[in-house]
Amino acid sequence: MNLDSFKFRHFRTRILVFVLTLLILIQNAIFLAVNSVNTQNAHHQIDQALQLTRGLFYDALETRKRRLQEKIRLLSSDYAFKKAFSSGDIETILSVLENHQARVSADVMMLLTFEEGDIIADTSSTTTMNKTNSKPFYFPELLSQAFNSEQGEGSAIKLFNKLPHQFVLVPLFTPEPNAWIVIAYSLKDQFTHQIQAATQTHVTLFDAKNSALDLPIFASTLPSVKREALADQRHMINSLTKKDIFNQSSTLVLDDEPYISLVVPIDTTKSSSIFALLQRPLNKALEAYLGIRKTFVFVFIFALIASVIGILFIARSVTRPVRVLVASAKRIEHGDYTTPVAIKQRDELGRLAHSFNKMMKGLAERRQVRSLLGKVVSPAIADELLKKDIELGGEERKVTMLFSDIRNFTSLCEGRAPKDILDFLNTYLTSVSDVIEKHQGVIDKYIGDAVMALYGAPIQRTDDESRAILSAMEMCTALDAVNIELKKTNKPLLAVGVGINTDIVVAGNMGSKARLNYTVIGDGVNLASRLEGLTKQYGVEIIVSESTKQACPDFIFRELDKVRVKGKSDPVIIFEPISLTKNLNIEQSDELQRYKQALNWYRQQQWQEALKGFNCLIHDFPQIKLYKVYQERTTQYISNPPSEDWDGTYTFTTK
Amino acid sequence: MKFIGRYKIYYFLFLALLCSGVEAAQAIDFQVFDNKGNFLENAVVMVTSQDGIPLGANEIEKIVIDQKDKEFAPYMTALSVGSSAVFPNNDKIRHQVYSFSEAKKFEIPLYKNAPEQPIDFDKTGVVALACNIHDWMKAYIFVSPSSLYAITDANGKTKIDNLPNGKLEVQVWHPRLKGKPESTTQIIMPTDAQPISFTIETKRVWRPHRAPSQAGSGGYR
Numbered sequence: 001m002n003l004d005s006f007k008f009r010h011f012r013t014r015i016l017v018f019v020l021t022l023l024i025l026i027q028n029a030i031f032l033a034v035n036s037v038n039t040q041n042a043h044h045q046i047d048q049a050l051q052l053t054r055g056l057f058y059d060a061l062e063t064r065k066r067r068l069q070e071k072i073r074l075l076s077s078d079y080a081f082k083k084a085f086s087s088g089d090i091e092t093i094l095s096v097l098e099n100h101q102a103r104v105s106a107d108v109m110m111l112l113t114f115e116e117g118d119i120i121a122d123t124s125s126t127t128t129m130n131k132t133n134s135k136p137f138y139f140p141e142l143l144s145q146a147f148n149s150e151q152g153e154g155s156a157i158k159l160f161n162k163l164p165h166q167f168v169l170v171p172l173f174t175p176e177p178n179a180w181i182v183i184a185y186s187l188k189d190q191f192t193h194q195i196q197a198a199t200q201t202h203v204t205l206f207d208a209k210n211s212a213l214d215l216p217i218f219a220s221t222l223p224s225v226k227r228e229a230l231a232d233q234r235h236m237i238n239s240l241t242k243k244d245i246f247n248q249s250s251t252l253v254l255d256d257e258p259y260i261s262l263v264v265p266i267d268t269t270k271s272s273s274i275f276a277l278l279q280r281p282l283n284k285a286l287e288a289y290l291g292i293r294k295t296f297v298f299v300f301i302f303a304l305i306a307s308v309i310g311i312l313f314i315a316r317s318v319t320r321p322v323r324v325l326v327a328s329a330k331r332i333e334h335g336d337y338t339t340p341v342a343i344k345q346r347d348e349l350g351r352l353a354h355s356f357n358k359m360m361k362g363l364a365e366r367r368q369v370r371s372l373l374g375k376v377v378s379p380a381i382a383d384e385l386l387k388k389d390i391e392l393g394g395e396e397r398k399v400t401m402l403f404s405d406i407r408n409f410t411s412l413c414e415g416r417a418p419k420d421i422l423d424f425l426n427t428y429l430t431s432v433s434d435v436i437e438k439h440q441g442v443i444d445k446y447i448g449d450a451v452m453a454l455y456g457a458p459i460q461r462t463d464d465e466s467r468a469i470l471s472a473m474e475m476c477t478a479l480d481a482v483n484i485e486l487k488k489t490n491k492p493l494l495a496v497g498v499g500i501n502t503d504i505v506v507a508g509n510m511g512s513k514a515r516l517n518y519t520v521i522g523d524g525v526n527l528a529s530r531l532e533g534l535t536k537q538y539g540v541e542i543i544v545s546e547s548t549k550q551a552c553p554d555f556i557f558r559e560l561d562k563v564r565v566k567g568k569s570d571p572v573i574i575f576e577p578i579s580l581t582k583n584l585n586i587e588q589s590d591e592l593q594r595y596k597q598a599l600n601w602y603r604q605q606q607w608q609e610a611l612k613g614f615n616c617l618i619h620d621f622p623q624i625k626l627y628k629v630y631q632e633r634t635t636q637y638i639s640n641p642p643s644e645d646w647d648g649t650y651t652f653t654t655k
Numbered sequence: 656m657k658f659i660g661r662y663k664i665y666y667f668l669f670l671a672l673l674c675s676g677v678e679a680a681q682a683i684d685f686q687v688f689d690n691k692g693n694f695l696e697n698a699v700v701m702v703t704s705q706d707g708i709p710l711g712a713n714e715i716e717k718i719v720i721d722q723k724d725k726e727f728a729p730y731m732t733a734l735s736v737g738s739s740a741v742f743p744n745n746d747k748i749r750h751q752v753y754s755f756s757e758a759k760k761f762e763i764p765l766y767k768n769a770p771e772q773p774i775d776f777d778k779t780g781v782v783a784l785a786c787n788i789h790d791w792m793k794a795y796i797f798v799s800p801s802s803l804y805a806i807t808d809a810n811g812k813t814k815i816d817n818l819p820n821g822k823l824e825v826q827v828w829h830p831r832l833k834g835k836p837e838s839t840t841q842i843i844m845p846t847d848a849q850p851i852s853f854t855i856e857t858k859r860v861w862r863p864h865r866a867p868s869q870a871g872s873g874g875y876r
């Protein structure tokens with residue numbers, strides 16, 4: 001099963017589907033339960049009503065029987081009838097019977113002989129009886145019932161002339177019982193309607209034995225359509241009459257309308273094939289409930305609509321702020337920290353929006369701090385500081401350190417307003433910083449007009465040394481604009497001195513926990529600073545150490561000297577970077593060659609040759625101070641030669 | 656007409672072996688039981704000769720059957736044929752006595768006190784008396800061909816005196832008698848002073864209820 005197909009892209013759809021499904025499920029469950037209870041209840045009520053009706057039905061039959069008995073007892077004790085009977089005149093007797101039949105609205109009356117039960121007179125027969133054509137009574141069992149009864153009376157419901165008749169038979173006392181008087185009433189629609197009027201139940205009388213195709217119905221309160229529908233269900237109804245227990249109701253559908261039906265034998269001794277079908281329409285019992293059901297459907301539809309509207313509203317109250325928040329987050333992504341989220345809700349989303357705004361403010365502040373940090377420290381250090389938790393301590397690494405300084409800066413300051421000096425310094429430092437950053441150097445600190453920069457910390461690159469040298473070369477032109485101005489006023493020109501050294505140092509955060517710097521410390525740092533100081537001595541702008549020089553094979557260097565600087569016992573060879581190898585021209589190459597020769601003579605203490613070489617160089621390049629320095633030293637060594645173990649090292653006694 | 660006025664009379668043949676004295680008069684005790692062994696009161700025991708010829712002097716009687724508290728009294732009367740009866744009314748209300756029996760059909764329309772004319776019973780048989788306006792009032796008159804008859808008391812006992820010697824036929828009749836005469840016929844050899852018992856099958860009798868008495872004395876009978 002693919003679960004993805006059940007995922008909804010919208011929160012609204014999800015909550016809608018969930019709540020509506022739940023609502024429909026619950027409503028259905030309630031509906032089914034209520035429906036079931038009501039239908040059961042209706043069935044139960046109808047069942048009870050039918051049981052009651054059955055009692056009333058039998059009561060009605062019993063009452064009729066008693067009334068029949070009373071009616072016929074009147075005749076049996078009628079003196080005139082006794083007289084007529086004793087006269088033996090059959091026609092008179094028949095006439096009396098007919099008269100009485102009309103009087104009590106009976107359907108049939110008969111007179112039977114007492115012993116044999118033969119018919120003497122019969123109002124339903126067209127032939128007059130006499131001794132020769134007398135025939136036995138139709139229902140001998142009624143006679144024996146009377147014979148064996150307490151009162152000498154019998155009664156039964158019998159099919160007579162194709163109709164159910166309620167028969168009552170009593171003896172005629174003259175004063176001894178000498179004959180039987182029989183009276184019968186047919187059970188027709190009038191009877192069933194009478195019971196219906198009392199019980200609100202449909203009553204149908206039918207014959208279960210008749211094998212006709214349609215159910216023979218004697219009387220019924222059902223409308224003719226239903227009656228026909230009933231007649232068609234002969235087999236079904238006949239099967240109900242075969243049940244042993246008659247107090248179980250069944251449902252019969254007549255013309256699409258369900259009726260709860262109870263079959264009761266008209267004769268409780270079940271000796272008769274005549275049955276009564278007691279029926280009540282189920283829908284009538286459900287009427288009240290059906291009304292409620294309509295209301296229920298309305299309520300359901302209303303609840304559904306209300307739910308949909310409510311859900312859409314709630315979903316909107318969730319999704320809209322979320323969308324606003326998403327838009328705001330997007331804005332922040334693009335660097336807009338100025339537009340706060342405007343959500344006025346007081347719920348969780350409102351609180352979220354509030355937090356969001358606070359967070360945005362925090363982010364804006366952090367960004368400000370970061371940009372400020374980038375100004376205070378180098379961006380690379382700022383990155384390094386922000387990347388992880390700031391802790392004191394460092395690590396040993398190979399770093400190329402660059403120190404720069406403005407020579408003759410103090411003379412520049414003379415007679416100038418401090419503000420002008422600051423403006424100048426800021427301009428200078430900005431251009432110097434730009435150069436350093438352009439070459440991916442990291443400014444460690446500014447010390448007045450001096451700048452300390454790092455290459456290889458915090459980020460190490462393979463060409464740190466080259467970049468340091470390139471930076472230094474470019475920095476030398478930073479003062480060109482100032483120098484043009486100074487030249488006009490005949491003031492000494494400004495020059496930059498740069499010292500570069502590469503060494504293993506400790507790089508890291510130093511200071512106190514509250515206030516610290518990312519910097520490097522070690523001997524190498526001092527040497528770089530010393531090298532910067534030496535530039536003045538040799539009249540060069542850049543001095544690099546041997547370690548730096550060795551890492552830059554692309555550059556042409558000139559060896560300046562072998563010196564012993566203060567604080568260091570071992571001599572160091574210092575170099576001046578001339579240019580990239582590829583940029584070196586022939587004149588430069590020639591000059592460097594001549595200088596190298598002169599330096600060699602100097603080192604080998606061939607003073608005269610060396611002096612001659614330096615003089616020649618001074619002649620050709622009078623502006624280069626380095627030659628003059630060596631001319632001076634050589635002249636000194638001629639008059640005052642160094643010791644035997646001199647290795648060419650020059651020791652500076654001052655800083 | 657065969658279906659009118661039917662009374663069942665059961666004949667019990669009694670053969671008495673008489674002693675030597677020709678004119679010696681005898682008395683025999685009778686007792687009648689129903690088939691459940693109960694004493695049968697108001698049974699009529701009548702003696703004729705073996706051939707059914709009436710015996711004894713035909714005593715013409717004048718019988719009185721009272722109507723008291725809406726009942727006939729006595730309930731059972733036996734009389735010799737040719738006798739007559741009067742039906743004095745002792746109640747404050749009227750009665751209408753009638754009979755549709757074959758032995759005597761008569762009707763005394765509503766009357767008070769004593770009717771002027773006695774009713775003659777000149778035909779043997781049972782006369783069932785009734786009152787037209789009180790369904791429960793009933794009485795029987797057994798019109799006997801012989802003057803040798805008696806009616807049993809509450810113990811079903813009775814006694815007939817002055818019986819002649821020779822074979823005698825005894826008839827027993829009761830309103831509740833049932834069954835055919837042949838089935839109950841038996842020959843008995845009686846000895847002197849020995850009572851003779853009869854057991855007869857009785858039938859159910861349907862009686863109309865007595866109406867509640869206005870005087871409050873009767874209730875239901």
Ligand SMILES: [Cu+2]
Binds near residue numbers: 789792
């Ligand atoms: Cu009377």
